Amino acid sequence: MTSPTLADAVRALDGFYPPQTAAGWDRVGLVTGDLQQTVSRIHFAVDPTLWVITEARELGADLLVTHHPLLLRGVHSVATTTAKGAAITTLVVADVALYCAHTNADVADPGVNDALATACGLSATDPLDEEDGQPIGRVGDLPSPTTLGAFCRALADALPAAPAGLRVSGDPEASVRRVAVQGGAGDDRFDAVRRSGADVYVTADLRHHPALEAREEARGGAPYLIDAGHWATESLWLTGAADRLRTALVAQGYDVQTTVSRLRTDPWDFVVPTGHGEPTDRPKEHDAL
């Protein structure tokens, strides 16, 4: 059996994640490489960091597929004086092609949000919201109600280890059944979450003001919030995507190997607990309001 060309691999990926389904501001598809080059090993990762590129090169990969674009903002230089330029230069010199599937992988079925929904224990889901005709996030019901605390422990077991863990807003004893998910940054979708009737929203990159305002609107009740980490929530997709691509290329008669990065590209390396002695207060019940 022969190896596919980069053109073969790109054609298969474009089929799974059609570029025209990406958001208007997004930049997806091929970033480096020549369509005629042969591809015998394909590596998958969330972020095209310098360490991930080194990992790909050392593994002998010809193609690196990442979720996040390397050049979301256009560049006017690839000199090695910037990290982006060093990444491009390393890829080009090492003959490693880079392909990015970002918001087109978010909206795909199966895609990034399906992998996250599965990790939450959801089997059937609906879109959480819609934008430019594409489904954004997912919402669905657990097989049976549980507590927020138990739901979090189960989700934590399904996610890769990261120092920051899950940050949760809500009463661990509260009952939850309807779950909304949005991999990556989700603090611009609270209106859709409220409309969906979700009891809990699993997403990441939640900042103080949007999160606190969402909690105020909820008057302390549902929907509760879980910040499960940008990298962690999106890394769940990698293995399935790699399998799907290899299967498709093998079905076309090609010989190709796929690997998934073992590097954590979440920026946080460790956590330190704060405060000593008496904790600050947080009311459990808001019935006076």
Added chain:
Amino acid sequence: MTSPTLADAVRALDGFYPPQTAAGWDRVGLVTGDLQQTVSRIHFAVDPTLWVITEARELGADLLVTHHPLLLRGVHSVATTTAKGAAITTLVVADVALYCAHTNADVADPGVNDALATACGLSATDPLDEEDGQPIGRVGDLPSPTTLGAFCRALADALPAAPAGLRVSGDPEASVRRVAVQGGAGDDRFDAVRRSGADVYVTADLRHHPALEAREEARGGAPYLIDAGHWATESLWLTGAADRLRTALVAQGYDVQTTVSRLRTDPWDFVVPTGHGEPTDRPKEHDAL
């Protein structure tokens, strides 16, 4: 001795935190109240949440001073159907005036960033950046070098307890001496941090992409990042501000009491560790890059 009027209190606060030093997009100053009303008790908090307003009312406060504006975006209704409207209605019905000192308190001296710098162990500082003629953040040198890990532990002891603790990016054994701080959300100041020569940047609300790109530019070395929590980094200012206002009003012959909220308005209630068994990799050294 008599109580001051709201006009007296506003005059003193405007003197400490001149409204014209606030950012152009910010909305500071008096939000509810009548300048003629008497003020015998003043309550301080980071956020004007419904629970904080209830606390102020139950304490008999006539004036609530918060760091965050309630109406940063203009409102067209104060009906109780929204959380903002419920907050305004509660304040007006309970005769609790609300005054906000936000970016004008960030740039003041002493202000929010000075309190954070002190908690970091800095005695003398310079502005980290400048915008519209106002100093943004602070940067300064520790009395002697320490490790990133030890610095984090000391800072953690100086902050109020919050479940999410400090999130840190960097090697705990790395040496740090020069420290940049910016209370609240700081992921738009990485250029200034690099220019400042800081070894570590203490701020909050750091999202995946800006933080990871900053770490890539640093090639794994300094400046390291600490996300110490939006509420935690800004709450440090409350006690000093309350003391300063009471002292100023007493010096004018008035009788007034001040209190500081014991409520934590950080949205996170608890944290759950992720992953089980073998952890993901994170290289400690980037010398190959």
Added chain:
Amino acid sequence: MTSPTLADAVRALDGFYPPQTAAGWDRVGLVTGDLQQTVSRIHFAVDPTLWVITEARELGADLLVTHHPLLLRGVHSVATTTAKGAAITTLVVADVALYCAHTNADVADPGVNDALATACGLSATDPLDEEDGQPIGRVGDLPSPTTLGAFCRALADALPAAPAGLRVSGDPEASVRRVAVQGGAGDDRFDAVRRSGADVYVTADLRHHPALEAREEARGGAPYLIDAGHWATESLWLTGAADRLRTALVAQGYDVQTTVSRLRTDPWDFVVPTGHGEPTDRPKEHDAL
């Protein structure tokens, strides 16, 4: 019989004047109040001025319905230092809910422009223009032709007294039959008026330049212009709207009273004639042009 809640009244008003039919820049609906409060008396007025609010409070009204929004531009403070803040504070302290039906009442049928068309002697009308799928203004034919002067006298009799009266541009002896109307400010609709074939345009807030340019395009002939006053043209709607709401709520089995403000909120208190001795010229006929 029991009194309705504010929610009942809002539901009825939203049915008459659906919020989604308002212009994109408009701000309609509930401005103050709690949906659970009981509503036994509803007061109607064109403008929510401080005197109108006082009138509502003194009448014991629980709900004030006005045509003009109080907070068309968003506010960041309701302190009593501004007139808007004083109005909000007075409403909230007195438990008077405020509801505004503005451009959604203009386009409704029956709505503000229908009341004005009726006052002009029109029975059947068509939309004058259309914007975002909504009808703007009305145009129709009088039962028989009349002179501009006679038309003005009849309209003047149908309007509430206001010092500035009707200002008219055109020859009082000119014949008119087709009449266009637009309550409130109408000097941005001259193109539609010309397209409609109207002989006279009844509106208000006509400024020098747009009005003079419209007269120049008309070369001294039709369409003639009548500035009948912003408040006067819109006040015609109040009685019908109040009757309609009371009828609807009574039909649901509720007990409620409605009143219409007797205050004139037109800003003009008196008029003083100008010039002495010989008047300036105004040619009656433009046939030389």
Added chain:
Amino acid sequence: MTSPTLADAVRALDGFYPPQTAAGWDRVGLVTGDLQQTVSRIHFAVDPTLWVITEARELGADLLVTHHPLLLRGVHSVATTTAKGAAITTLVVADVALYCAHTNADVADPGVNDALATACGLSATDPLDEEDGQPIGRVGDLPSPTTLGAFCRALADALPAAPAGLRVSGDPEASVRRVAVQGGAGDDRFDAVRRSGADVYVTADLRHHPALEAREEARGGAPYLIDAGHWATESLWLTGAADRLRTALVAQGYDVQTTVSRLRTDPWDFVVPTGHGEPTDRPKEHDAL
């Protein structure tokens, strides 16, 4: 003595009203004509209407000087199908040059606002506001206090007759001494009027919402408002400007005649009083607020 050329007249006018002092959005200076043509008669008017142009042509004028620009918005056609095109065509065919001095005549000293201030009985004045380094409007003190009613009667005597007269908001018995003026449309200067400490503001083109909001901020007191008519307030300047130009050209040894239009270009031809029987209420005192 010989007649000046159009170039001579333009040079003198540009000296009185430097084009660079006009607002950035304004369009002033020569609109039709050839700099070499001889100018023996110059006609002055507020607006270049078709009747004013006919008047100029019939008087044998070679140059028409108006306050309002004919082509404030650029035109792409001067065909006679539009009023603007007919005006241009008539001017060009009749060899009547047109020159406009608009906001540059407003800010000039002596200029449009000085003529209005004089009609109000002010001798010395200061600028009311400033924009792009130019003085906007005027403010000054009457020799002694008077009532609003008496002030209006005196101003009415100084203005040319126009059907709409003066529209006044305020109590005729109220005392006034400090007077702000802005010829033409002035409802965007209420902040400056309040800052100036004026008791009354004389301007024109006041629409319902800005005027009513200004009255609400005034809580029924000063500053009172007078809408004295756009044309009337600006026509006061014509005679002085004509005299000044003729004097300057004669001083250069030229022979030239000047005339001032007797046509009223205010769009209103007649007024009809509204209402019958019982008038609406307007509270005289706001002390309850």
Added chain:
Amino acid sequence: MTSPTLADAVRALDGFYPPQTAAGWDRVGLVTGDLQQTVSRIHFAVDPTLWVITEARELGADLLVTHHPLLLRGVHSVATTTAKGAAITTLVVADVALYCAHTNADVADPGVNDALATACGLSATDPLDEEDGQPIGRVGDLPSPTTLGAFCRALADALPAAPAGLRVSGDPEASVRRVAVQGGAGDDRFDAVRRSGADVYVTADLRHHPALEAREEARGGAPYLIDAGHWATESLWLTGAADRLRTALVAQGYDVQTTVSRLRTDPWDFVVPTGHGEPTDRPKEHDAL
């Protein structure tokens, strides 16, 4: 037989070149003239320059029809101090009406691009691109393949003489069959040209950067470029348009004469060859790339 009025001629032209088919930024139709004036002679030209207007006046034309608008940008003055003002003044004084058919003549069938396609030897064509529902340019196949050099010589014979001639990018021996054309400026349509599969693109006003980038994308091969001159490519349309208008008016029973300008309004008067001795290099083949 009688002469038509300007209204008759405009009606016929608007039928051939409906104004609503012009681009949104374009300004077409009547620029000077009175619809009642009689039209016995109509002159056609590409540009309404001062010399063309003089030519029209000297020929006794009552109407000048040009492709390019005189007032594409709105004017605020028609004084003779600017060339545009002098042109308008000359037209108005000489009673020469001006009518422009620009992008509406480009998209018409038959229109400007059809005349150019015919000159290229194309019989049947398709639109090259589409914008706002209108066809932009044309593309079609020659009856048989030829060389780029031979194609250029044939096209040069079909164009009116102009000093700059045809500028060509490509190998004269290259084979061409599919031809794209866009009269006037065409360097914003290279994407459409590539999509069309054209071997050669005939247009004008090609600047260095867009042309060179198009050549780089072509890697030295097809599509080749021909800059045939803005005036030359558009002048081809004049004779057909004049014939069509005269025929239509005669068919309505009118007596009218048409003429086509013999003036070249291309700005270039002569060309001077550059360099002496050894020429610079230009590789003929790019096979190494």
Added chain:
Amino acid sequence: MTSPTLADAVRALDGFYPPQTAAGWDRVGLVTGDLQQTVSRIHFAVDPTLWVITEARELGADLLVTHHPLLLRGVHSVATTTAKGAAITTLVVADVALYCAHTNADVADPGVNDALATACGLSATDPLDEEDGQPIGRVGDLPSPTTLGAFCRALADALPAAPAGLRVSGDPEASVRRVAVQGGAGDDRFDAVRRSGADVYVTADLRHHPALEAREEARGGAPYLIDAGHWATESLWLTGAADRLRTALVAQGYDVQTTVSRLRTDPWDFVVPTGHGEPTDRPKEHDAL
């Protein structure tokens, strides 16, 4: 002697052409390369085309300095599917650094416009215009008056050979002495040219409409126009820039060689004369206008 590093070469170039003097929209400086790499041969060209890059690689150049930026618009991919991506990939793989000096070389002294002014026979010059504090173009007087035709012939001898030659608008017998120059595209500077009093303007990329409008404003007289070719006018600078850089590096004790490209990157390969038989008219004199 040793070779300089890329950092040494960049430092020298940044000194000659400070990046902060480039226009705000421009993108100058290092595009590919690593500051630590050794530079023994530096190649200069106007455009970084694929052939120029091949030429540089075949010459063994380590650094290519071009006037035009390769990535003026930011790119999101450097895959070889686009010409820009192929250029970047070729440069990176061949270890050829690319440095661009564009508008900062235009405004430098000596810079691109000085080289063009020298070719025109000017010894002393002033800036033609100014933008953001930088001099744009040059203007100066010839030692003695000459004819437009003779001036063109002398300039043509000083320029490198290009098929399109010089295109000239004006009478070859007209007298010229004052000369304005702007290398590259110059049709946005006609106002400055008129203000400068220039008799002739030497620039390139002149399109039909701006050029014709400039000729109309000139009423057929001065300033005359010469389009001397974008590439040709800018290529004059290369030799001097190469000499200056080599001299500076040698003076620092380094050993380095410089070469100038012999490739013509003007897109035009050949010219074909248009028309046959009788030429179109072009009036030589405009005295009737």
